[in-house]
Amino acid sequence: MTSLVQQLPALIGVLLGAAATYWSTSAAERARWRRAQAIRWDEKRLTAYTEYARAVKKVIGIAVRIAAHQGIHPDIDKLPLDEGLLALASAEEERTMKWESVLMLGSEEAVDAARRWHESSFRLQLIATGRVSDVPWVQAVEVASRARRSFYEVVRKDIGLTIRGSSQSYEWQLARFVQIANPPDDAQRRTPPPTPNR
Numbered sequence: 001m002t003s004l005v006q007q008l009p010a011l012i013g014v015l016l017g018a019a020a021t022y023w024s025t026s027a028a029e030r031a032r033w034r035r036a037q038a039i040r041w042d043e044k045r046l047t048a049y050t051e052y053a054r055a056v057k058k059v060i061g062i063a064v065r066i067a068a069h070q071g072i073h074p075d076i077d078k079l080p081l082d083e084g085l086l087a088l089a090s091a092e093e094e095r096t097m098k099w100e101s102v103l104m105l106g107s108e109e110a111v112d113a114a115r116r117w118h119e120s121s122f123r124l125q126l127i128a129t130g131r132v133s134d135v136p137w138v139q140a141v142e143v144a145s146r147a148r149r150s151f152y153e154v155v156r157k158d159i160g161l162t163i164r165g166s167s168q169s170y171e172w173q174l175a176r177f178v179q180i181a182n183p184p185d186d187a188q189r190r191t192p193p194p195t196p197n198r
Contacts, residue, residue: 041105042159048101049155052114055095060121060144062087067128072137081129088125106158113147113154120144 065079066088079087095118102114123140126132135143153163 045105046159048098048105049110049114049159052095052098052102053151053155055091055098056114056118056121056148059088059091059095059118060124062091063121063124063128067124067137070128070130072128085129088129092125107154109154110151110158113151117144117147117151120147 062079062084064073064075065077066081066084067073068075069078069080069084099114099118102111106114120140120143123132123135124137124144127135127137127140156163
């Protein structure tokens with residue numbers, strides 16, 4: 001009995017050491033698992049944002065081509081209205097599908113910014129197809145440009161990236177092109193500027 005009492009502190013020490021090792025290893029494993037999960041969801045979120053942006057740009061690109069055919073937008077890449085409406089319907093369906101991923105995975109700020117961007121694209125579609133003309137095309141393009149910038153700024157923040165340089169670098173190049181192509185006095189314009197990359 002005396003021998004057991006004498007060994008008891010050592011046994012307690014061994015048990016405490018084993019318990020501490022178990023808990024510290026377990027805590028490290030849980031932290032590692034949480035980091036892996038966070039990286040996994042960040043990757044999925046980035047994919048959702050990227051695919052959504054591509055889908056919105058496709059919708060806008062078709063609207064711009066229709067607007068060029070309708071004489072609303074100064075561009076040589078034109079798409080007749082009947083073909084354009086079919087292309088728009090298909091692109092809108094794709095955008096709607098990508099939107100679901102943003103709704104499920106995106107932050108609240110990213111969802112709001114994405115919604116503002118696709119709402120601005122709706123306005124471009126309506127103007128291009130002649131269904132709404134309460135806002136000038138130039139103004140609608142500027143609104144879409146600002147919405148695009150806002151979306152990219154929010155997304156970069158959401159995935160932990162800093163905003164590089166001026167926030168204007170995220171604006172739609174087409175907005176500047178339209179401003180150049182539509183100066184206040186159209187009589188001063190001699191030839192249309194070259195078509196930019198979208």
